[in-house]
Amino acid sequence: MQKESSSIDELSAATLGQSERVVLSVQDLSVRFYLQSGVVSAVNHLSFDVEKGTNFGIVGESGSGKTVTALTIMGLVAIPPARVDSGRIMFNSEDLLRKSPNDMRNIRGKRIAMIYQDPMTSLNPVLRVGFQIAESIMVHDKIPRKQAYATAIKLMEAVGIPEPEKRAQAFPHQFSGGMRQRIMIAMALSTDPEILIADEPTTALDVITQAQILSLLKALQKQRNMTVILITHDLGIVAEFCDQVLVMYAGAGMERGTTREIFANPKHPYTKGLLESITRVDKDIKRLNSIPGEIPNLMRPPNGCRFHPRCQYVFQKCLNEEPREFPLPGGGFSKCWLLESDTR
Amino acid sequence: MLFTAFWILGYHMTEQEQLEVGRVPSKDSAEALVQERNYLQEAFRFFRDFSRNRGALFGLVFLLVLTISAIFANYIFPGNPNTSFLVPRPLPPTLQYPFGTDDVGRNLLELVVYGARTSLTIAFVAGSILALLGTVVGLVAGYYGGLIDGGLMRTADIFLTLPTLPLILLMAALLGPSLLNIMLIIGITNWPFMARLVRSNVLSMTQREFIQIEKVMGASTRRIVFRHLFPNQFSLILVYTSLSLPLVILTEAAIEFLGLAPISISWGFLLNVSTHYWIAGAWWMSFFPGVAIFMTSLAFYLVSEGLKEVLTPTLKRKRDSLVVQLAERK
């Protein structure tokens, strides 16, 4: 079933821009949690490429596997009870899954950094923030304390914290949510990483703060020519921020493509359903089209296509066989049998 | 009565299990749906789940055996224990006297079993006083808050800061040594811990939205406290009480050991007496009562752990990651 994935990767790499280097390539990744009560199939044969310098969005609801994917890339998934059952994660032509814990420690936080959703709990409440940022620098590079501290202050300035010298002495609880998230970003950027993974960075923030943080991330990305992988459930953020999108559902990648293509011409029924069911600030909607049903239980996922119980286009094949990833003309793919007749 | 027990414990069979048991609510028949739960079946299921934990089962069996022997000690050892002299000095364990004898030649095994009566009674009564007082105070303080809360908690703090043993000595001296007094004393010195636990649990519950909705719906205070707040505490109360029973037994033993309350036979008393014979090498006189105390405490602890496991499946749930939580949803 997934034998074609490597050729698809080449194909999409070719069509999406040969000159762009693919900085991260996830190939046929499967992660399962082996629990007493059963096996949770959190990520199921997932493949996607991220090009250098782009904003790559991963969209999904709870249970889609987006966070587990990010944690697997970072090597932060607890190996028992989890297990990576298949796949490779190629980072600059090295497989991250085959790396030793020591090597991963050098990569994690240094070359691939991550920021999390909850700024309240991500910082150590008893340490001053200046120190925390400096610490993240010192952990990775042997730099004298004073220098690390000075860099920390510069970073705080870069992320838009006013009066950084003074504020560096403060504790996390003395900052607002938006400010704390900026501090997280400063920590993440301290080692000038190639990739920044942002897992729902603005979900816990107010909408105005969210806009501030997103525009900060955009600016920083441009400055440093960084690759950003943004994980979110908000389609608005994806539309405004990301160049390319991967839509995940119940552990599998359902559709992938450029942002414009996905919004203008969604091929997968799930993507279509989502786009039709979201509320809009910019237009009046008479009646939303909702997707019926519920997100499936990952211990007993549906047979065949995981979305089939909720799909309005379902037919016999969907119930029995999990679809392949069918390449789309603009690059990208859609994991749906509807496309079988189209691909030639 | 089983109904109350189950309702309070919140133990239930899920739909799945109900189906298995054969009591299927057929979807068409409304009468079938409004059937009452079969509590006997649930009792069996409760026991079965509880028994999965071997330790808990062992503890339960041990306690049952102990209690039954204590109650029926008269039949196992006919005659007054005080009159079965043999030789007026301690004898090591033999086949006839498995625990040896005490200083006046009484069968130590018999004494330990009789002693169980006292110790277990004290444990249960003091434990109940402790639970009752702690729960009531915790509920009231947690629900009403404000000055009432402040006042009650400061009182609790006073009890907490008083050093227990001197307090016990004082009260024993003032009130006179009697079984009832001992039980009261132990209960009174230990209730603040329970009160705090219950209160903090109640506080966090009152903030939860379902309590607020109860108020919106017009539920009376009585209803909220008894039918919503209290049942959600019951597992906590049960578990904490079982956990504090070992402490109660040991406190009682200490009181007896110190010679504050020479009540007939109890383990503490036996330990007290045994101290005079260490030099003589009569190790069995302290060993066996000591083992009895230890085993009983252990048994209580194991049972409480087992109860905790069975009664609070939701506790485990919260600790699991989101992935697991999602997966376990139906």
Place this chain on the structure above:
Amino acid sequence: MQSTQQESKTLLKVTNLRKYFSAGGDYFRPSRRKYIKAVDDISFTIPEGSTFGLVGESGCGKTTTSKVILGLYKPTSGTVIFEGSNVHGKLATTVKRGIHRDIQAVFQDPAGSLDPRMRIGSIVEEPLQIHSDGIEGERKMIALQMLEAVGLSREHYFRYPHELSGGQQQRVAIARALTLRPKLVILDEPVSALDMSVRAQVLNLLKDLQAQFNLTYLFVAHDLSVVRYMCDQVAVMYLGKIVEFSETKELFESPLHPYTKALLDAVPIPDPVNVKVRTPLSGNIPSSINLPSGCRFRTRCPYVMKICSEVEPELTNEGKSSVHPHYTACHLYPNKS
């Protein structure tokens, strides 16, 4: 402030409502006491059968307002009048009971609003029990009906909350709220905790139920797009005050207050073709204890003028008429109503 439309009956009237929470300071010197002014003089009316939206970021006072209306908090000053009776006044027991029947609520956290120890069936029946409606068998019938009305099946009657998904739990909360056939339902962020694909289901369900049971909704949310879909009228709150109020379409298409504009501007739109170039508002929300003088929004307002720090702006009707009012409190708009 008058409501719109024809002679529809006013179901709820909030007048000059204030709710302050004490925040330390010097207890014995009243002038030195500090307060969190969660709700600071708001007034609005909700006509029967409509959906009234209360929008704002966290800390603006919208949830506090809903709790005062529900009777969970007593107002520091001002009144809440429901169908002519003062919700917080000295009322006859029957009137009080009536209010408990007629005003219900659905809150944000689906699992938190259900007693984890109770079966779903009992949860939905409980309001009937509290008000001693009907007998055992009848109550169960009604509960089953309500479960079906919210799209759950009869087999859910025996389940426990933790066995249901978030969307299903929220449906149970809705079923419970409607058991007594209330008139007014306060919905406080009812879909914020739900997944996207489930949100539309629940929102549509709420709309259908409103028509079916002739309900009036007070919809409190921070998500403007949801408010646009659900509400007939919207009031925007900032730091305890209403800064703008009008009919939904008008508010979203022609916002007047700089804060409303900033809010609408900041919402990312799922349309990659028309991406706005934004300049998001700077700064943070000031603390509710030390409020800025004059207009509360002036510390962040791009149009700030001298008068903004001196005089607090009043709500004035800048709309076309009193039938279709559009109130806003801003010195940029000089009309007096």
